[in-house]
Amino acid sequence: MAEIYSINGSVISVLETHSFSMKEVVRVGKEGLLGEVIRIDVTKTMIQVYESTVGLRKGDPVVGMGSLLNVTLGPGILGNIFDGIERPLMAIQAQQGSFIVAGDPIPALNEEKKWDVSIEVHVGEHVNEGDVFARCPETSLIEHRSLVPIGMSGTVVCVQENGLYTVKDTIIEVKLDKNEKIIPFTLTQQWPIRTPRPIRKRQRIQVPLITGQRVIDTLFPLAKGGSAAIPGGFGAGKTMMQHQIAKWCDADIIIYVGCGERGNEMTQVLEEFSQLVDPKSNQPLLDRTCLIANTSNMPVAAREASIYTGVTIAEYYRDMGYHVALMADSTSRWAEALREISGRLEEMPAEEGFPSYLPSRIAQFYERAGMVETLNGQKGSVSLIGAVSPQGADFSEPVTQNTRRFVRCFWALDKNLAYARHYPAVNWSDSYSDYIGELTPYYNHEVSRDFLDLREEIQQILHEEGRLMEIVRLIGADVLPDDQKLLLEMARVVRVGYLQQNSFHKEDTYVPMEKQLKMLQVIHDLNQACLPLVKKHIPMSLILKTGIFEEVIKIKYTVLNDHLEVLDDFKDKIHAALATIR
Helix, strand or coil: CEEEEEEECCEEEECCCCCCCCCEEEEECCCCEEEEEEEECCCCEEEEECCCCCCCCCCCEEEEEEEECEEEECCCCCCCEECCCCCEHHHHHHHHCCCCCCCCCCCCCCCCCCEEEEECCCCCCEECCCCEEEEEECCCCCEEEEECCCCCCEEEEEECCCEEECCCCCCEEEEECCCCCEEEECCCEEEECCCCCCCCEECCCCCECCCCCHHHHHHCCCECCCEEEEECCCCCCHHHHHHHHHHHCCCCEEEEEEEEECHHHHHHHHHHHHHCECCCCCCEHHHHEEEEEEECCCCHHHHHHHHHHHHHHHHHHHHCCCEEEEEEECHHHHHHHHHHHHHHCCCCECHHHCECCHHHHHHHHHCCCEEEECCCCCEEEEEEEEEECCHHHCCCCHHHHHHHHHCCEECCECHHHHHCCCCCCECCCCCEECCHHHHHHHHHHHHCCCHHHHHHHHHHHHHHHHHHHHHHHHHCCCCCCHHHHHHHHHHHHHHHHHHCCCCCCCCCCCCCHHHHHHHHHHHHHHHHHHHHHHHCCCCHHHHHHCCHHHHHHCHHHHCCCCCCHHHHCHHHHHHHHHCCCC
């Protein structure tokens, strides 16, 4: 047993260097605070403590636990709320009140609740790592599939009857191949959070993550198994955008990591998620969601660990064959935790004080996304969506720039659009998606062969508008020829009628791909119908008086999602309105 030599915030040191290994979990002080070894040099061992170090003294004991920082994986994760090191906040509140008692470990999963378990294997059967040996309904929406732990394979020698069991009960016993030792398997297992879970092989990305948000699904799609960043200044709508994606995307499971956010904002997130209803099943959304809450006033080391906890849980459900979407809000706060710990370790700072290894840490996180074939032959994915909060909305700062290097989808939020009440405030000039090439076969076969052409058309309209607005700012719009005035009006239709979306409107909060296609076709038909009139020198003022432009803008509200046949006749309606021009 070692003793504390020095205390510097969340970082402590001990003079003993032979008793500890790198990344080993330790218990610190008389209260047994959780810590992790982060440096071993000639004279000292440095440890970061995941709980408040207030009250620690020089000479207090430090005991190594001989294991890495793990999370407990098993039924009971979904519908639960954890902190950054998987302490169950609802259970803590019920037992201890509104404040976490230091060093008092409460099991991550409820050890008294019984699950209705169906055994999938029988005596004499050979099982390999990753195989499903039992199933139970974890929530009304998700079936939990208990997996043979990684690194273990052998012959089943004992099987319990189907029935009710807790997470601590032995379900089966297996004689291992490597040493013939008999190991009991329960519904839970441990996994170190900084180690990616193994897979059989990575799959090609071919399917988009459908979100129902037009600016994403049409212009900047994210693939299942892909990674995306949402950079934006204060008030630009990062959290709201992640809420919309969490609620409406076609992932099976949502992991939401609140990393260093304000306490009142995190409270609002927790309250909203607990009240949301899954639109596809009419069951509580929390039944397929896990929340990890780590507010800005909680220990900084736990903030640094929180996103690893979240992505490890995501990989666990991926290994069951589910498609998982993880929202990290925000990775800037996580990077600030890295910077604070690095400063306490007296490491040489790099740009803006961040440690020189910031890019590699960001890469390690986003590279854990992917569409994979699991060890048991299932197909699953983890999609990572990280919010970035650059100070002063400066996208040239290190976290945003390094994140841009490792993600293939960049949804840049514009505070000017947000202040103009244009939501989602995704800037169509600064944003991009590199997944279009891989997703082209999907759009051609599952949506329409016209979809990508229509997408390119509205992108061209927006690009030309940006060029023309420079002229308009100098000399005004009145001097423009009518063909350019038409382009500006079409751009307004695209911006207000298509890209702008109302998350509080029943018909506009979620838009299926079929409606997105038909809306694009209506915009195309309007443009094509107006071009001949402009060439005949009919003034744009007369065309606008028909009111057809306003009607097209309002179709996102007026055309119901289950009555899309109305849009099929809109081309005739456009021509009828334009025929009234005198």
